[in-house]
Amino acid sequence: xxxxxxxxxxxxxxxxxxxxxxxxxxxxxxxxLIDEIESMGRSERKELVNRLVILMxxxxxxxYQPALRGNxxxxxxxxxxxxLSSHLDDNPSLKAYLDEAIVRAYRLAVIEAEKQTGLPAAxxxxxxxxxxxxxxxxxFWPDAAG
Numbered sequence: 001x002x003x004x005x006x007x008x009x010x011x012x013x014x015x016x017x018x019x020x021x022x023x024x025x026x027x028x029x030x031x032x033l034i035d036e037i038e039s040m041g042r043s044e045r046k047e048l049v050n051r052l053v054i055l056m057x058x059x060x061x062x063x064y065q066p067a068l069r070g071n072x073x074x075x076x077x078x079x080x081x082x083x084l085s086s087h088l089d090d091n092p093s094l095k096a097y098l099d100e101a102i103v104r105a106y107r108l109a110v111i112e113a114e115k116q117t118g119l120p121a122a123x124x125x126x127x128x129x130x131x132x133x134x135x136x137x138x139x140f141w142p143d144a145a146g
Contacts, residue, residue: 005032044091045101051087052105053112055080055135056128060113063142064123081138102128 005012012029019027058076062069088094094101106128114121134140 005029044087044094045097047087048084048091048094048097048101049105049108051080051084052101052135053108055084056106056109056130057112057116059130059135059142060109060124061117063129063144064113064119065117066144077141078138081136085136098132102132 004015012032016029016033019025055077058073058080062073062077110121110124113119113124117123130140130142134142
């Protein structure tokens with residue numbers, strides 16, 4: 001059974017689904033099923049971090065480059081807020097992971113902000129200057145730094 005997993009993942013997934021439907025528990029590739037289920041959970045956490053990175057990046061640009069604020073940034077912030085909210089609605093257990101996700105995402109957002117703005121990393125605070133409640137709040141638009 002491991003051979004199919006290694007040779008044709010799609011065929012393996014279809015086979016495993018068929019075995020589950022048929023209740024053929026003894027024929028399941030249990031170890032690979034466990035690995036794949038754990039991988040799915042990691043993917044959901046990565047998606048949370050990715051959504052936060054994009055949102056933080058645009059909030060940082062909004063705050064630190066007020067003269068360049070435009071519709072594109074505004075719409076990106078709105079879109080990420082909706083996507084983030086939907087992702088958390090679909091995966092409420094991820095809320096327990098938010099603090100860690102914010103720390104991870106902020107480090108990446110600062111790197112991306114430095115690349116996109118040309119501003120030095122020292123421009124941005126060492127820790128995320130936004131609370132999750134602020135980031136998720138559609139009424140929150142960070143003022144210019146100063």
